[in-house]
Amino acid sequence: MPPLFNKDEVGRIKKEIEYWEKELVPQWLKRLPERMSEFTTLSGIPVKRIYTPADLEDFDYMEKLGLPGAYPYTRGIHATMYRARLWTMRMFSGFGGPEETNARLKFLIKHGETGLSLAFDYPTLIGIDPDDPLAEGEVGIVGVSVPTLKDMEIIFDGIDMSTVTTNMTINPPAPVLLSFYVATAEKQGVPYTKIGGTTQNDPLKEFIAQKSYVFPPEPAVKVAMDLIEWSVKNLPKWNPISISGYHIREAGSTAVQELAFTIADGIEYVRQLINRGLDVDEFAPRLSFFFDAHINFFEEIAKFRAARRMWAKIMKEWFGAKKPRSMWMRFHTQTAGVSLTAQQPFNNIVRTAIEALAAVLGGTQSLHTNSFDEPFRVPSEFAAKIALRTQQIIAYETGVADTIDPLAGSYYVEWLTDEIEERAWRYIERIERMGGMLEAVKKGFPQREITEASYQFQKDVEEGRKFIVGVNIFVEEEEEEVRNVPLLEFDQEEIEARQKKRIKEIRSNRNKQRWERALNELRKAAERGENIMPYVLEAAKAYATLGEIMSTLKEVYGVYVEPPIY
Amino acid sequence: MSSPQSTKAVETLLAPTKRPIKVLVAKIGIDGHDRGAKVIARALKDAGFEVVYTGIRQTPRQVAIAAVQEDVDVIGVSILSGAHMHHIKKLMEELKELNADDIPVVVGGTIPIPDIEPLKKLGVREVFLPGTSLRKIVEIVRTLAREKREKEKLI
Numbered sequence: 001m002p003p004l005f006n007k008d009e010v011g012r013i014k015k016e017i018e019y020w021e022k023e024l025v026p027q028w029l030k031r032l033p034e035r036m037s038e039f040t041t042l043s044g045i046p047v048k049r050i051y052t053p054a055d056l057e058d059f060d061y062m063e064k065l066g067l068p069g070a071y072p073y074t075r076g077i078h079a080t081m082y083r084a085r086l087w088t089m090r091m092f093s094g095f096g097g098p099e100e101t102n103a104r105l106k107f108l109i110k111h112g113e114t115g116l117s118l119a120f121d122y123p124t125l126i127g128i129d130p131d132d133p134l135a136e137g138e139v140g141i142v143g144v145s146v147p148t149l150k151d152m153e154i155i156f157d158g159i160d161m162s163t164v165t166t167n168m169t170i171n172p173p174a175p176v177l178l179s180f181y182v183a184t185a186e187k188q189g190v191p192y193t194k195i196g197g198t199t200q201n202d203p204l205k206e207f208i209a210q211k212s213y214v215f216p217p218e219p220a221v222k223v224a225m226d227l228i229e230w231s232v233k234n235l236p237k238w239n240p241i242s243i244s245g246y247h248i249r250e251a252g253s254t255a256v257q258e259l260a261f262t263i264a265d266g267i268e269y270v271r272q273l274i275n276r277g278l279d280v281d282e283f284a285p286r287l288s289f290f291f292d293a294h295i296n297f298f299e300e301i302a303k304f305r306a307a308r309r310m311w312a313k314i315m316k317e318w319f320g321a322k323k324p325r326s327m328w329m330r331f332h333t334q335t336a337g338v339s340l341t342a343q344q345p346f347n348n349i350v351r352t353a354i355e356a357l358a359a360v361l362g363g364t365q366s367l368h369t370n371s372f373d374e375p376f377r378v379p380s381e382f383a384a385k386i387a388l389r390t391q392q393i394i395a396y397e398t399g400v401a402d403t404i405d406p407l408a409g410s411y412y413v414e415w416l417t418d419e420i421e422e423r424a425w426r427y428i429e430r431i432e433r434m435g436g437m438l439e440a441v442k443k444g445f446p447q448r449e450i451t452e453a454s455y456q457f458q459k460d461v462e463e464g465r466k467f468i469v470g471v472n473i474f475v476e477e478e479e480e481e482v483r484n485v486p487l488l489e490f491d492q493e494e495i496e497a498r499q500k501k502r503i504k505e506i507r508s509n510r511n512k513q514r515w516e517r518a519l520n521e522l523r524k525a526a527e528r529g530e531n532i533m534p535y536v537l538e539a540a541k542a543y544a545t546l547g548e549i550m551s552t553l554k555e556v557y558g559v560y561v562e563p564p565i566y
Numbered sequence: 567m568s569s570p571q572s573t574k575a576v577e578t579l580l581a582p583t584k585r586p587i588k589v590l591v592a593k594i595g596i597d598g599h600d601r602g603a604k605v606i607a608r609a610l611k612d613a614g615f616e617v618v619y620t621g622i623r624q625t626p627r628q629v630a631i632a633a634v635q636e637d638v639d640v641i642g643v644s645i646l647s648g649a650h651m652h653h654i655k656k657l658m659e660e661l662k663e664l665n666a667d668d669i670p671v672v673v674g675g676t677i678p679i680p681d682i683e684p685l686k687k688l689g690v691r692e693v694f695l696p697g698t699s700l701r702k703i704v705e706i707v708r709t710l711a712r713e714k715r716e717k718e719k720l721i
Contacts (some may be wrong), residue, residue: 122596122647126623134625137652138596211598211622252601338601342695375696376678377648451604458605462700471697487678564621566591566604 004061005053014054025049042296042457042466043254045419051411059414064309068404072312074305074417075405076363077328082401087359088366089391090167090332094119094144095378095488096495098154101144105159107381111388115366116197117167118155119143119378120177125212127173129547130499139496142378143169147499147546148506152180153187162190166197167242167332172214174201175227175533176549179540182235198239198288198332201227204265204437205244208446209251211562214550217442219557223532225272230533232283239288241269242332248446249292250338252454255303256420258292260427261437261446263310267428268437270319280319284326293359293367294336295351301407302416304362307331310421333359334368340375343470345485348372353390360394361407367391373485380488444565451566503545510543518542519552526556587711588616590638592629594657597647598622602674602696606642609700610707626653630660633669639711642703645675651684658689668717670710674698 039047048055066072069079078084091113094101105116120143123135129147130139139145146152161184170177178199185195203220206213213220224241231240245262253261266287273283291307293300311329315321335355340348349372356369369387371379379387395401407413434440441447460466467473518539525535532553539549591607593600600622607619618636620629633641645653654673661667673685674694682693692706 122649126596128596134596134623137649137656138647141648142597206598211600213598250601252605341697343697375676377676451608454601455605455608458609458700468697472699482679485679487680562621564619566607566617566619 002060004056004059010053010057013052017050017052017054036465041255041299041416042294043256043299043420043423044456045256045299045416045423051415053411055411055415064414064418065408071316071324071327072309073328074309075408077308077330077365081363081404082360082395083404086395086401087364087391088115088165089113089388089395090115090117090366090368091384091388092117092119092167092169092334092368093384095121095142096140096490096492097145097498098151100140100490100495102155102157102159104381105155108384108388109159109164111385112392113388115165115167116159117368118146118169120168120170121145122212123147124173124177124546125170127176127214127546127550129503129545130496131503132547135496137492137496139492139499140490141492145495145499146177146180147503149180149183149540149543150502150506151499152177152184156184156188161185161188162194164196165237167200168197169200171200171203171206171210171212172220172223173546173550174199175223175536176540176546178227178231178238179533179537182537183541192235193237195235196237198242199227199231200242200244200290202241202244202265202290204268204441205247205262207441207560207562208248208261208265209253209450210244210247213560213562214554215557216560217438220560221268221272221438222529223553223557225269225276226531226533228269228273228283228286229276229278230531232278232286239286239330241286242288242290243269244290246290246292246334248450249294250336251450252338252457253450254453255294255296255299256423257427257446257449257453259303259307259310259420260424260431262289262291263307263314263424264428264431264437264440264446266311267314267318267432270315271436274319280315280321281323281326284315284319284321285323285328288365289329289331291331291333291359291364292336293333293355293362293364295339295355297354297358298407298413298416299420300355300358301362302413302420304331304333304359304364305405305408305413305417306421306424308363309417310424330365332366332368333362333364335359335370337370337374340370340372341468341470342375342482344476344479344481345372345375346481347470348375349386349390352387353394356390357394357398357400360400361405363405373487376485377487380486382486444563447565506543506545514542515539515544519544519548522549523552523556526553586614586616587640587708588618588636588638589707589711590618590620590629590633590636590641592620592624592632592641592643593622593645594624594626594629594643594653595645595647595649596623597645599644599646599675602646603642603644606644606674606700606703609704610642613704613708615704615707615711626656627660629657630664630666633661634664634666638669639714640707641669641671642707643671643673645673645677648676650675650677651681654685654688654690668714670714672703672706672710674703 068076371383
C-alpha cells in the first residue's frame, strides 16, 4: 500500500521545517523562551514542538487505521460506534449493607444509568466473612458487604435481572460472587441466556497492582480460568473477565506500562485457555478489558487506539482467531482516581470531565466517571450525580459522539499512537522472553517497574517538572471549600453489626447436610484439579458463606504472602 | 518545630551513636493500596532514614509489636480503606499496652477532613492527606524523631 503522503510533498515539508527551526523558531525563543526545557507526556514520552506529515512519512492508512468495525479496529470496534448506541454509563456503586446498595442502584436506574456496577467492601474483596477478626471495622465501607446468597437476593430485590447488566469488581472470590448472582437470577426466573454482566476476575493484576490476592499466582490463574471456561459454556451473555489496566495505572504505572502489562496479561490468559483445549473463537469474543483515563489528554486517546490495534493483531496473527469478535478489544474505562486531589476538591469535576472526554474520543464501550469527593470517601449521591451528568453532557451536548474517531489523522495523535504501541511492544517482548506474564509476575518484574515509575512521578511533582493545580501550583493555604464538601454519612458500626447478625442467622437456619456435602464436594473437586465452578455454585445455593467457600479453597491452594519490597 | 539551637543540641547528643532515624511504614487493615506507602518509604530512605516496611494487611497488634521490636523512632501508617478510626484507636491501645506510646504515630491516606481532629485526639501527631509533599513528610518525621530522642535523653 502506498503511504498516505506522497514523497515529494513530505520532502517539501521537511525543507520548510528545517528553515522554520533555523530561522523562525530561534527569533521567537529569544523573545519568549518556552515554558519548559523539555515537554513530556505523563509516561515521559518527549513531545515535540510540532507534528507534521514528516512524522508520518510511511504512514499506510489501511494498514494502520482501516475503518471502524474492520481490522485492525484502530478507529473503533463497531462500524457505527456512538452514532448508533452511546457507550454504557456504568457507575461503580455500593456501600454499607445490601439494603443500602439496593436503594442506591434503584436511585441510579431512576437517573438514567444504563448498566449496574457493584463495588464490594474489603472483606468481600479478599473473601472473608464480616465476623472474621480481620474484617473488623472494614465491613461496608468501600463497597457493599456480600458474604452470602441472601445478601445478593436483597441487593436485587425489585430489580429485574433480565433487563440489567451488572459489573462485579471482584477477583479471587469471583466464582463465589458469580454463583450468588446466578443463583439469585435463577430465583427470579431469569434463564442463563439472559444473565448479563461482567466479573473482573483478573488474577495477574492483583499481584501486579491491586493487591487483593488470596491464592498464590498459579492456582489464582487456574481458578479464574475455571470461571471463564464455565461461563463461556453456560452464560452466553456474561463477560467472564475484565483484563484490567486500571489498577496497574492507579498503582503508579505509565500509560505505556498500563497498556503493555494489560495486553501481556491477556496473552497469558488466552494461552491458558487454549491449553485447556478451548477453541480461540469460542472464548475470545467474551474477553473484555478495563483501562484508566488519566489526565494527559492526547496520550490517553492514543493509548486506547493503540490498544485496539495491538489486540486485533495478537488475536489474528499470534492465535489465529477467525471471528472478528475475537479480535475486538472491548473495554470499560474509569477516569483516574489518582488524579483527584484532596486540595480544592471541586476542581476534580473538571479533571473527571476531561478524562471522560478522552475515554469517549478513545472509543470506550462503557465508562465510569469518578465523583469529586472520592479523595475522602466513597461518593455522596450529590457527587455521584454530577459525575453521571458529566457523561450525559459529553454524550448529548458536545457533539463529540456524532462522528467516529474524530482525532484520527491528527499528526500528533497518529504519531503518539504509533509511539505508544512501539514502546508497549518492547515491554511485551521482554515479558515474552521471561516466559509470559505469569512468570514475569512471579519474578516481580511488573511490580518493580511500577514502583519505580510511581516514585519517579512523585519526584517530578515534588521538583516541579509536573504540575497538579492546588497541590504544587496555585496552592491555597486556607481552603474553606474543603470543609464544605458534603460527605456520605452512614453508620458503619450498625452495618457491621447487622451483617454479623445476618450471617449468624444464615449459618443456623441452613440445611446442614446439603451445606456440608457441598463444601466437601468442592474440596475434592479442587484437589482433583477439576473446574470448581459447578461446586461453588452448589455451595452458594446451599448458603455456604463466602468465607467458608474461600477457606475450603485456601486449604487446597494455599495463601499468597507478598515480600514487602519498596 | 524546634529552634535551631535545640536542634543542634540534639545533634550533639546523638553524635556518639550516629544512629539514623528509624521509621516503620505500616499498612494496617485489608486494603491493598500500597503505592503511597511505598513512595513514602522510598522518600524516607532517600532522606537517609532507616525504613522498615511491613507490607499490606497488618493488624494494629502486629504493627505495634514490629515498632517495639525494631525500636523505631516514628510509626507511619497508611490506610485507604476508610477504616482508619477503628484501626488507629486499636493501634494506640496496643502501643500503650506494650508501653510504647511514646513512639509518635503519623497517618496518611484517604482521610475525611472531619476525622483529622478525632485522630489527633487519639494521639496521632500528624495526618497527611493525598497531595502532601514528600519534603513536608520527611521534615515532620525528622522533627518527631528528634523530639522523641531528646525526651529519651532527658529521662
